[in-house]
Amino acid sequence: MSNSLKDNICDESLFSSAFNKYSKELHNFLYYKFGERLNPRDKVQEAFIKLWQNCAKVTPNKARSYLYTIANNMMLNEVAHQKVVLNYQKLPTKNHTNENPEFLLEEQQYMDKLQKALSNLTEAQRTAFLMNRIEGKKHREIAEFLGISTKAVEKRIYGALNKLREDIEEL
Numbered sequence: 001m002s003n004s005l006k007d008n009i010c011d012e013s014l015f016s017s018a019f020n021k022y023s024k025e026l027h028n029f030l031y032y033k034f035g036e037r038l039n040p041r042d043k044v045q046e047a048f049i050k051l052w053q054n055c056a057k058v059t060p061n062k063a064r065s066y067l068y069t070i071a072n073n074m075m076l077n078e079v080a081h082q083k084v085v086l087n088y089q090k091l092p093t094k095n096h097t098n099e100n101p102e103f104l105l106e107e108q109q110y111m112d113k114l115q116k117a118l119s120n121l122t123e124a125q126r127t128a129f130l131m132n133r134i135e136g137k138k139h140r141e142i143a144e145f146l147g148i149s150t151k152a153v154e155k156r157i158y159g160a161l162n163k164l165r166e167d168i169e170e171l
Contacts, residue, residue: 009063010055018063019048026067030075038078047071110168117167121160128153129160 009015023044030040047070051058058066099107118126127146131137132153139157143150 007059008056009051009058009060014060015052015055018051018060018067022064022067023048026071029068030071033072034075034079038075038082040075043071043074043078046074113168114164117164120167121163125156125160125163128156132157 009018026047027040027044030038030043034040047067050070051063051067054066118130121129128142131142131145132139137145139150139153142153146153
């Protein structure tokens with residue numbers, strides 16, 4: 001062999017011997033470190049593909065280190081990707097229902113009416129009503145929070161309900 005062939009791993013026989021020598025132990029390393037779920041076999045193959053693509057830059061004595069670094073980084077990237085996928089799956093999905101489009105349109109129109117009606121309430125009524133209906137606070141808790149009597153809270157909520165009934169016929 002000439003000296004130039006030993007400077008890199010581009011020779012098929014050198015590459016083949018590196019594959020035979022390192023593929024099993026690289027697979028075992030990835031399997032033990034990350035488990036089967038992230039496809040360590042695929043990452044081993046991809047690492048060898050990258051080694052072949054960059055064979056002119058890698059000497060035979062650095063091939064093992066190069067393979068381990070590449071394969072480990074691919075697995076870490078896969079782990080990070082899986083975290084993103086899991087976080088995305090946790091997000092609430094919207095408009096993925098079995099309802100027909102007419103129902104969805106009516107629902108959206110009703111929500112728009114409700115938002116408009118809520119904005120028409122006085123600030124005092126809206127605050128007391130939303131604290132009671134959305135946050136689930138009791139009249140006594142709202143009174144303590146706002147610094148008013150429970151009767152004033154009841155009056156505000158009652159007034160809000162009456163105003164909402166006037167503004168929204170479906171209520």
